[in-house]
Amino acid sequence: MKKAFFALAVSAVLAFGGDVVVFAAANTTYAFSKLIKKFNQTNPDTKISLSLGASGGLTTQIQNGAPADIFMAADMGFTQKVYDAGFAVTSPVIYAQGALAIFSIRDVRLDENLSELVGLKSISIANPTTAPYGKASIEALKNANLFEKVEKNIVYTQKISETLSQALSAADVGFIAGSALFDEKMAKYKLGKNYVFVNPALYTPIDQGIVLLKRAENNAEARAFYDFILSDNAKAIFREFGYNTPK
Template sequence: MRIRGRGRAAGVALAATALVALAGCGGGSGGSGAAQPSGQAQGGTLTVFAAASLTGTFGELEKRFEAANPGTDVTLNFAGSSTLAQQIDQGAPADVFASADQNNMKKVTDAGNAQGEPQIFATNTLQIAVGPDNPKQIASLQDLTKPGLRTVVCAPQVPCGAATQKVEQAAGVDITPVSEEQDVKAVLQKVTTGNADAGLVYRTDVAASNGQARGVDVPQASQAVNQYPIAVLKNARDADLARRWVEFVTGDEGRQVLTAAGFGTP
């Protein structure tokens, strides 16, 4: 879990005390917009559960959101979407959920743990991740079936794992992986550390690897496009602040950051 802003704890507490005092005097609420939070949102804390593939982009958006909302502290919890959905449905404290697919978001909405309809804010597709020099000369999904080749994929319940199964079916291949990981970052790590020859990950993860991995395009990936939904959760501690984060992610600045990282638009 990534937590920023611990050093501001004392300031946040003082701000909260001042706000309570103002409320007792009958003070009204402020305006709207990311840079002008309402009285309750200012100085608030926000816990966002997000798919592992959003690590880099949401980390950047966290900095920008906190800068635009002084006193606000955003905590980001990254993991596989299936793991996060299960945690939310079991009562884990979270304000916003951003999933890498609609199936895991549906688990949360079906359980009545989201407010309103989730919004699709990005899309993503798979690539084959290999070492920077592609020592095994991998050029297609068919190459991943070669004897002795160590391929790693996401587990089937994870969005990147479900997408992997779709592209295998579309290509008519049957990959036998050496391991199935619980999130896409774990797959990429196996490749970048030399513990695997190849792995099926999102193209955004290859782009974020800082040259530690090379991406091999998969034509069939267009038949397994993952849509990313985001929603405010039912038990959000500050629903107004949570909605502001969702608006920030789905707005112009959020789209700019996501597009720069290689995500597609809805």
């Protein structure tokens, strides 16, 4: 009987122990510290453990049994895949809509329709198979009738945050998440000179989706953070970092 009681106690700690594991798309990196700070104002005892990466890679980890409570992907497709496979207890909901930008520290002319990319030696783009911002980047190039002209000069990274690192070091230009431009470290870079937002008519809107995962079905704190991400308070923070948010 004591062993059974102990097992139940351990289960309760695991479910309500104050540690919520969030798997989130790399583009949310810059907004997350403020999101967690705001959430902890009303939930001070809840620890948010954050794992950031490409949405495709995070999807694979979840389907392979990774211990996550919430999944915030860079597009709805990956959250739908997780939900359809039975790993989520809520259907996908849009929490934010991302913007695509191009960034450079070189003496490169930039324009929203991407025509100035022709002739550059290296263009950094996130893997379009696993990173929705990479998929949007390729779509934009194709819709601008430029993909075949620049394809040989594309350097692929595993996730969207790495394209910024490349553009700050070796690459001539990088397709980045617009949210990265709102990080304090990026304040010295100027619109029109170092970056422009890609014409949104060139790519499908990046609807970013969230689901509550099966592991957190009875976890009140995970549910609280899930609800917070969809709240007006969180939407205001996402807008501060360049996202559009659903009404």
